[in-house]
Amino acid sequence: MKDKVEIGLMGLGVVGVGVENALREKVEDFAKQVGAPLVVKRILVRDPSKKRACQVQPHLLTTNPQHIFDDPGIDIVVEVIGGESPAYDYIKEALSRGKHVVTANKEVIAKHGFELLSLAAEHNVALLYEASAGGGIPLISPLRHDLLANKVSAIHAIINGTTNYILTKMALEDVDFTAALREAQELGYAEADPASDVEGIDAAYKLAILAALAFQTQVLPGDVYHEGISRLAARDFCYAKELGYTVKLLAIAKREDNTFQVRVHPTFIPDDLLLAKVNGVFNAVQIDGDLTGRILFYGQGAGALPTSSAILADVVRLAQNMSQGSSPMPRVQMDQTMAAKPISEIETRYYLRMTVADRPGVLAQITRVLGELLISISSVIQKEVDERAQSAEIVIMTHPARERAMQQAVSEMGKLEAVREISNLVRVED
């Protein structure tokens, strides 16, 4: 048993500062839980002269990662640099040198998790990543441990706080996407370059991580279909409300025999679902297990404190294992025979909003296109009529249909002379 557990911290930004502060403020609590103090021995940064919201001794800072890799006293490396490079190489190097790694890096875990977990096992160390999906909400550990007895059939998740803030604003205050995004940026909820959040890329990484654990198979970011929220207009929210739905950027994973589907896109969900009531920057993940039934995890998916809670839980668990001389965490067995189903093959219901010429016979042309592709309509509502333009807006809700057929219908309807614009197509999840 060592008299202290030494940590190499890589990154001292938003999350790194949260981790460093919590380690200092809770030093006695952690020492009690582990049986030895947790000590930060080295901190890797890019710019040591930067002012930071924590009190680190300057001699701990380094710009050279070898100072962490070469230090035999450092048992655990905490990687909170972010991005794929150089974080991926640093994690690989740390594991190869026999150090445990705790990371919050969704991009590296989603893209390379499979390979890195094998590398960790080869070197008899652990790679833990609770903070990589859902920030402060425990998700990885429940999927790895507490839900193991279940066959998980589906995950429906709101796992990007930025987009949920924007969509909540659009729904409750009737503002458009650009204004809602601007406000999210002013409040620090959205980055200056918001593409990763608003295009659904961030949520796709997190979904790949969660689905891999839930279905115990390899799920790569490329398997996840993703579509962003920028096409949504204020009127889509009004019509959704009239129809009894709420619009969310939903990350969906479903198991079907030997395949799985993984997709992130704006989705109409019924108003009375708990997920529909998750507002602002909050996240929620709904999991359907065969033994548990439906369960819901809810909380803060980002921020320095919630994220450091997840990272430090991993660190404490590892340190406890080390102090008890136990081997690293058991590996989840992965079944590589499951394949991702392409988006064109999924079946779901759709909401379609379009502007058409306001004259008799137009609806018949539209329903003929849909009928020929075996898409049946559950309701059609004629909305606003623009008398000057002699056009009308119609909203169609369909019964479940194949995505490929729906995309073909959209393309064929777009060619009809009477169709002025196909404004939006949103999938519906009942």
Ligand SMILES: NC(=O)c1ccc[n+]([C@@H]2O[C@H](COP(=O)([O-])OP(=O)(O)OC[C@H]3O[C@@H](n4cnc5c(N)ncnc54)[C@H](OP(=O)(O)O)[C@@H]3O)[C@@H](O)[C@H]2O)c1
């Ligand atoms: N922010 C959140 O709420 C949140 C939530 C969940 C997960 N995460 C994940 O946590 C990780 C860190 O996020 P963050 O928001 O803390 O990022 P951040 O504020 O940008 O901090 C990144 C840190 O890494 C250092 N760094 C960057 N590139 C480096 C390099 N090449 N060599 C050495 N140091 C380098 C930076 O050093 P300098 O300070 O010297 O520039 C900075 O201290 C990411 O993987 C992110 O996805 C974040």
